[in-house]
Amino acid sequence: MGRWGLIVDPDQLRTYECDGLTNFRVMPSAVVLPATGEQVQQVVRVCHREHIPFVARGSGTGLSGGALPVEEGIVISLARLNHILDVDIPNARITVEPGVINSNVTQKVASSGYFYAPDPSSQQVCSIGGNVAENSGGAHCLKYGFTTTHVLGLEVVLPDGSMVHLGGATLDRPGYDLAGVFVGSEGTLGIVTKVILRIVKRPESIKTLLAAFNSTDEAGAAVSEIIASGILPAAIEMMDNLAIQAAEAAVHANYPDCGGLLLVELDGPSVEVELLMEQVTAICNSCGAWEIRISRSEEERMVIWKGRKAAFAAMGRISPNYIVQDGVIPRTALPQVLHEIERMSSAVGLRVANVFHAGDGNLHPLVLYDRRIEGQEPAAEKLAFDILEMCVKAGGSITGEHGVGEEKKLAMSLMFAEPDLDTMQRVRCAFDPDTLANPGKVFPRPRLCAERQGPYEPHPLEKAGLAEFF
Amino acid sequence: MSVQPEDAWAEFRHAIGSAGVANATPADSLPGADPQVLLEPESAEGVAGALRCASKSSLRVAPRGGGTKLGWGNPTHGAELILSTLRLDQVLEHASADMTATVQAGCRIARLQEVLAQHGQRLAIDPLWPARATVGGILATNDSGPLRVRFGSLRDLVIGATVALADGTLARSGGKVVKNVAGYDLPKLLTGSFGTLGVIVEATFRLHPLPKHSQTVSFAFPSFDEANRFTLAVLDSTLVSTGLQVRAQRNARPIVDTRFEGVPTAAEAAVGRLASLSANAEQLDPSADVWNLREGLWDERSESIVCKFSVLPSALAAFSKSLDRTTAAHHLEWEMIGQAIGVGLLKLKGAHPDAYITPIHELRQNLAPGGGSLVVLDCPPEIKARVDAWGDAGDALPLMRRVKQQLDPAGILNPGRFVGGI
Numbered sequence: 001m002g003r004w005g006l007i008v009d010p011d012q013l014r015t016y017e018c019d020g021l022t023n024f025r026v027m028p029s030a031v032v033l034p035a036t037g038e039q040v041q042q043v044v045r046v047c048h049r050e051h052i053p054f055v056a057r058g059s060g061t062g063l064s065g066g067a068l069p070v071e072e073g074i075v076i077s078l079a080r081l082n083h084i085l086d087v088d089i090p091n092a093r094i095t096v097e098p099g100v101i102n103s104n105v106t107q108k109v110a111s112s113g114y115f116y117a118p119d120p121s122s123q124q125v126c127s128i129g130g131n132v133a134e135n136s137g138g139a140h141c142l143k144y145g146f147t148t149t150h151v152l153g154l155e156v157v158l159p160d161g162s163m164v165h166l167g168g169a170t171l172d173r174p175g176y177d178l179a180g181v182f183v184g185s186e187g188t189l190g191i192v193t194k195v196i197l198r199i200v201k202r203p204e205s206i207k208t209l210l211a212a213f214n215s216t217d218e219a220g221a222a223v224s225e226i227i228a229s230g231i232l233p234a235a236i237e238m239m240d241n242l243a244i245q246a247a248e249a250a251v252h253a254n255y256p257d258c259g260g261l262l263l264v265e266l267d268g269p270s271v272e273v274e275l276l277m278e279q280v281t282a283i284c285n286s287c288g289a290w291e292i293r294i295s296r297s298e299e300e301r302m303v304i305w306k307g308r309k310a311a312f313a314a315m316g317r318i319s320p321n322y323i324v325q326d327g328v329i330p331r332t333a334l335p336q337v338l339h340e341i342e343r344m345s346s347a348v349g350l351r352v353a354n355v356f357h358a359g360d361g362n363l364h365p366l367v368l369y370d371r372r373i374e375g376q377e378p379a380a381e382k383l384a385f386d387i388l389e390m391c392v393k394a395g396g397s398i399t400g401e402h403g404v405g406e407e408k409k410l411a412m413s414l415m416f417a418e419p420d421l422d423t424m425q426r427v428r429c430a431f432d433p434d435t436l437a438n439p440g441k442v443f444p445r446p447r448l449c450a451e452r453q454g455p456y457e458p459h460p461l462e463k464a465g466l467a468e469f470f
Numbered sequence: 471m472s473v474q475p476e477d478a479w480a481e482f483r484h485a486i487g488s489a490g491v492a493n494a495t496p497a498d499s500l501p502g503a504d505p506q507v508l509l510e511p512e513s514a515e516g517v518a519g520a521l522r523c524a525s526k527s528s529l530r531v532a533p534r535g536g537g538t539k540l541g542w543g544n545p546t547h548g549a550e551l552i553l554s555t556l557r558l559d560q561v562l563e564h565a566s567a568d569m570t571a572t573v574q575a576g577c578r579i580a581r582l583q584e585v586l587a588q589h590g591q592r593l594a595i596d597p598l599w600p601a602r603a604t605v606g607g608i609l610a611t612n613d614s615g616p617l618r619v620r621f622g623s624l625r626d627l628v629i630g631a632t633v634a635l636a637d638g639t640l641a642r643s644g645g646k647v648v649k650n651v652a653g654y655d656l657p658k659l660l661t662g663s664f665g666t667l668g669v670i671v672e673a674t675f676r677l678h679p680l681p682k683h684s685q686t687v688s689f690a691f692p693s694f695d696e697a698n699r700f701t702l703a704v705l706d707s708t709l710v711s712t713g714l715q716v717r718a719q720r721n722a723r724p725i726v727d728t729r730f731e732g733v734p735t736a737a738e739a740a741v742g743r744l745a746s747l748s749a750n751a752e753q754l755d756p757s758a759d760v761w762n763l764r765e766g767l768w769d770e771r772s773e774s775i776v777c778k779f780s781v782l783p784s785a786l787a788a789f790s791k792s793l794d795r796t797t798a799a800h801h802l803e804w805e806m807i808g809q810a811i812g813v814g815l816l817k818l819k820g821a822h823p824d825a826y827i828t829p830i831h832e833l834r835q836n837l838a839p840g841g842g843s844l845v846v847l848d849c850p851p852e853i854k855a856r857v858d859a860w861g862d863a864g865d866a867l868p869l870m871r872r873v874k875q876q877l878d879p880a881g882i883l884n885p886g887r888f889v890g891g892i
Contacts (some may be wrong), residue, residue, distance in 0.1 A: 056801075090702055090784040091812075135651045148655065149626055164866040170780045170841045171813050172612065172623070172662070174860040175889045176870050180658025181627055184651050204708035224567060230590065230679035268710055272736035328647045330568040360649040361568075397650035404652055415652055416642065423633075423641035423877070424654045429871035442653070 005032040005039075016075050019060040019067040020122075020126030023377075028055070028069035028258060036098075038154060038164070043076055044191065045161030053439045056191045058098065058130030061122040063324055064405030066134060066186045070439055078129045084108055085194070089191050093152065093169055093305075095196050098129025102136075105197065114199040117144035119403065121309055132192050135184030137401035139235040139308070140265075142359035144200060146401070148183040149213070155194035156182060159432040169196050187438035189431040203267035206234070207277055208301045211289040212258035216240050216354065217354040219260030220334045223358045224286035226264065227331065229283065231276050235265040236307050236359035240338075243353040243366070244307070250314030253307025255293045262358070264433060265301075265310055311355040311451050312366070319351070319368035321377070323384045326402040327391030331361040337394055341365055341387060348383050350376070362400035363391065389414055404442045413444050420448060479507070481527070481562025485519030486511040490557070498552045500532055501851055502545030502886070505552040512557040514574075514632060514640060514671040521669065521882075524551055529887030530882045531636075533665040535576060538599045541848045542611055543664050544859045547886035556608050558671060561585045562647075569677040570646055571628065575606025575670045587680060594621035594678040598765055606670045612662030616713040616729070616761050619811055621678060624661050630674035631657040633667070636878040640671070648676045659873070665884045666892055667877045680733035686713070687741050688760060689751035690723040696750055697724040698787035701810035703747045704728060705783060709740050713761060714810035718790060720803055725811075726751075727760045764807045767817040768848065774819040775826055775849035783812045783840040792836040796829045816844070823852050835863050861888035 007013055008030050009437045017025045047054045053073035060067055069075050077266075082099035092336035094105060102123040105116040114383045119138035120126055126136070131147045132154070141149075153167040167179030182189050188232045213219040219238050226233065239247065247253055255261055264280055266273045276293060284292055307314075315322045329337050338354065345352040346368075353366040365387050369380035388398045388411050398404070398411045412421060421443055429449035431437075439446065482491045490512060494505040509520045524531050532549035533539065537557070555576035563572040566589035573582055574657035579593075579600035586592050596615035597608045607613075609631070614623040621627065630644030633656070650809050691697040697716055704714055713729030715840055730737035765778050786808060793804045797818065802825060808814020815883060820826055826849070834844050846859045863870065867890045874881070874892045886892075 059539050088782075091782045113708075137649060137651075141649065145622070145626060146649070146651075148658070149622065158869065164869055165864055166866055168841045168864075170782055170843065171811065172778070172780050172843070173841075173864065174843055174845055175863040175866065176663055176667075176873060177625060177658045177661060178866055178869065178873070180655055180661070184655055199708065201708060204712075227569065230566065230682070232679070269708060269740060272733050275733055275735065291875050313648065328645075328649050330565060330570070330647055332565070332567045332866070347851070357649070361647055362649045396647050397645045397652050399652050400647075400649040401651055408652075412652060415645070419639045420642045421634065421653070423639060424643065424656065425652055426876040427656070427659065427873060430869065430876045 019062045021065040024065045026069045028075045031075040058127030061126045064403040064407045066405035134403040143234045150198045153196035156190045158190045159437045205270040205273040206267040208265045208295045210293045211258035211262045211284040212291040213260040216260035218288040219262045234267040237263040240354040240359040243355040246314040247307035249317035251310045323367040326399045328400040329394045329396035334392040486516040500540040503549035509552045518634040518640045533605030533669045543887040547830045572674040585687040591677045628657045632672040635668045666888045683734045684731045685737045688754040694787045694790040701806040719805040777816045860889040
């Protein structure tokens with residue numbers, strides 16, 4: 001690995017004790033920073049031989065503790081695998097190493113009129129490898145899909161140290177779609193060392209509309225009508241008053257002070273965008289919008305997005321600590337769920353700001369609290385968990401783009417029954433029979449891969465109603 | 471292995487009800503097997519129960535939907551049982567405001583689209599034989615059509631699935647919301663798995679609005695090179711087509727069909743812009759529905775074979791040249807209907823079954839350096855006995871075997887039909 005490739009000094013290791021979810025911390029035994037796929041393979045071979053658990057890490061911006069080190073394990077940082085290997089404009093493909101920063105992909109192909117569509121808020125710093133592990137989304141996945149939509153092929157080091165190629169530059173390769181399974185597996189199936197991505201032609205016209213409503217109910221009604229009219233915007237984002245205040249304090253985006261702010265972005269051929277923007281404007285007006293702005297230039301568009309993109313970080317301006325949640329609900333349940341969040345928040349006495357991808361129902365409730373006040377942190381954690389439970393009850397999911405990681409593994413049982421989780425873990429056993437890759441994450445309970453094959457049978461205690469697997 | 475009818479029938483009757491158990495007939499045969507019993511459960515639990523019984527008695531199962539693609543893949547190593555999903559034919563939920571639908575596996579595609587159309591929506595996929603093909607069948611075989619250029623394939627549209635595993639476990643994965651990253655994406659694993667990992671009993675899809683307007687224009691090009699330059703230019707433009715299809719055969723001018731949908735004025739403008747990209751091309755009169763011509767490749771079934779090919783979008787022209795060379799040397803005719811993104815169907819026609827074997831190997835060899843593939847779909851049985859339907863599955867084949875081993879350890883589901891004999 002060379003002299004720069006290994007960290008064992010406790011002070012330096014501290015950098016790696018957590019990811020973007022800072023309330024979980026574990027000191028790793030060591031951090032290695034391989035510079036090539038072959039070096040990753042060598043490290044993993046050693047881990048396999050010595051039975052050392054490992055956690056892969058990109059930029060460490062994850063919000064669910066997916067890159068949280070494990071006790072007695074090592075962290076494998078992919079930060080030095082940061083090369084763009086091949087750009088193929090005629091076929092709209094780009095091959096990159098996992099440490100390449102998300103926005104650098106777009107930068108690389110922008111001069112040819114292309115962009116890389118998944119755009120998590122952290123895109124200036126987060127890595128493609130991390131995006132692959134988490135199946136990252138972003139504001140524009142309503143129209144363009146998620147990381148998985150844009151990953152064509154992967155080079156992966158499996159937990160036994162072998163290297164395999166999943167998918168590839170061409171479509172529909174013979175065999176199981178293991179690239180599809182690997183994307184979003186949160187580091188539990190192996191380590192990606194090379195990624196073939198699809199890039200997208202930049203649309204002829206992109207316009208963003210900002211509309212101010214008195215309430216999130218009104219803004220939500222506008223969203224429903226836009227979708228019902230058959231329009232598929234590139235993005236629809238909503239912010240409530242608390243989120244607007246925070247964004248204003250942080251980046252002065254000059255948002256109207258309103259109860260529900262809507263951002264709608266349309267893109268495509270100019271003729272179409274013009275026409276549809278008229279329709280969207282009319283819908284917003286009829287739903288009670290009292291101020292509407294439409295971007296006339298790229299600069300104006302960036303200004304409109306500035307507050308939204310900064311919203312999470314802006315919470316620091318109005319609260320010392322906060323928990324970001326990532327629940328998803330069917331879009332139609334939006335008004336009812338927002339009211340319920342409001343009710344729960346006032347019952348506990350903690351503020352909740354709402355910033356979310358309204359088009360696909362991906363909420364980002366931000367539970368605000370002060371760690372220094374005794375009891376607030378556990379209360380905030382409980383409130384965040386209760387919100388997730390409500391999302392699942394409304395027919396949704398515990399996570400739309402941040403991943404399960406360490407944080408929400410217990411909540412998996414809200415969504416999936418034991419046979420469902422057991423089936424997923426059987427797949428895990430095919431990739432990682434010794435449970436070396438990011439052990440302890442995603443699933444509430446590990447499955448021993450040597451366990452008897454057969455359908456899930458409840459434990460006698462569970463059958464007797466004496467115990468419940470959470 | 472063979473069914474001792476009396477014993478097995480009793481067990482299966484118990485699991486799925488007597489109405490769902492019958493003697494199989496010659497019509498239930500598929501390449502490699504003449505099943506003895508036909509099982510038609512009417513619930514997901516029934517499918518799981520049937521599989522549990524089959525596992526217990528070590529009976530091999532061929533899952534079947536509409537039965538339109540039973541010839542695809544390698545011949546099965548054997549099947550005592552046919553497990554039909556046709557009685558699971560309900561659209562369970564069309565959440566039109568959320569643009570999702572949950573459907574049972576045995577629902578025919580045309581029927582599903584009919585239900586969705588009542589609220590102005592569609593599942594944006596146009597597979598072969600929609601009147602007969604089922605949701606479960608197109609998922610298992612990963613079939614797709616021209617709409618793929620704009621909306622992706624089934625892997626991009628399926629958001630949740632329930633599967634019955636060989637041991638009778640009924641497992642859900644994914645969900646009912648479009649955006650969801652909780653747990654492994656098993657719907658993608660099942661898509662294209664040819665019934666070798668489990669029997670899909672239910673799936674949830676994201677939907678798209680039905681277009682209010684659709685416009686197609688076709689051009690004939692003097693050479694395949696020029697046709698390919700045109701398709702690349704359209705893909706590289708800011709035009710958004712919902713179909714970009716190349717039709718070609720030996721010694722004929724290749725034709726490219728382009729479709730625009732949505733706002734009429736925008737579609738009109740788009741068609742206008744195509745002219746500047748299609749110099750040297752002759753615009754053809756709009757003819758029959760060009761988007762359904764693929765099914766015609768099966769017309770001469772007894773004296774031809776149909777394959778699926780995949781190449782890079784820029785390699786279509788080179789592929790056509792390789793086809794010209796290979797087929798000329800072996801006295802075959804070829805015809806392709808492909809999508810500009812690089813996937814398509816290829817018909818080879820020859821005088822004798824022997825004539826195909828060497829060309830298939832040759833074409834695969836030519837495709838391999840560019841990552842391309844050629845999969846034989848339907849052909850006379852004697853050919854599949856001599857050539858693997860799939861070709862090379864790459865270095866992940868051992869991993870694929872381990873996945874199969876985990877989900878179907880006894881190998882009772884469609885044994886032998888998939889890559890590498892899985």
